[in-house]
Amino acid sequence: PPLLIVYMLARQFRQLRMARNFLDQGLPAEAIKKQLGIKSDFVWGKLTDQLKQCSPAAIEQSFQRLGEADVTLKSRSLPGRLVLEQLITDLCALPGTRARAAAKPSHRADRKAPGA
DSSP, rough: HHHHHHHHHHHHHHHHHHHHHHTTOOOOOHHHHHHHHHOOOOHHOOOOOOOOHHHHHHHHHHHHHHHHHHHHHOOSSHHHHHHHHHHHHHHHHHTTBBBHTTSSSSSGGSSSOTTT
């Protein structure tokens, strides 16, 4: 369901924002993990990797887009899939995200396959 996906994305960005704030305050990783309810070192590692990919401004801007998507899903008759696709595209295109660089088109399709 599209609304559940928007909710889960918003939850992830809330965790990113809180983790960034705690790190900026100088809290140790273990204290931050406890505050965020993270028990796994793997999950903590993924969260810190995501922090490296997004500027604080991009994290804040994501909430505007998530809110717009939430309102659109609840009030308009647009297909949920279309709203989610636009949301993901917008989040990846935010200034201050490394996803922008990773989203550049690849020219690998131009290469011939071996033996072709």
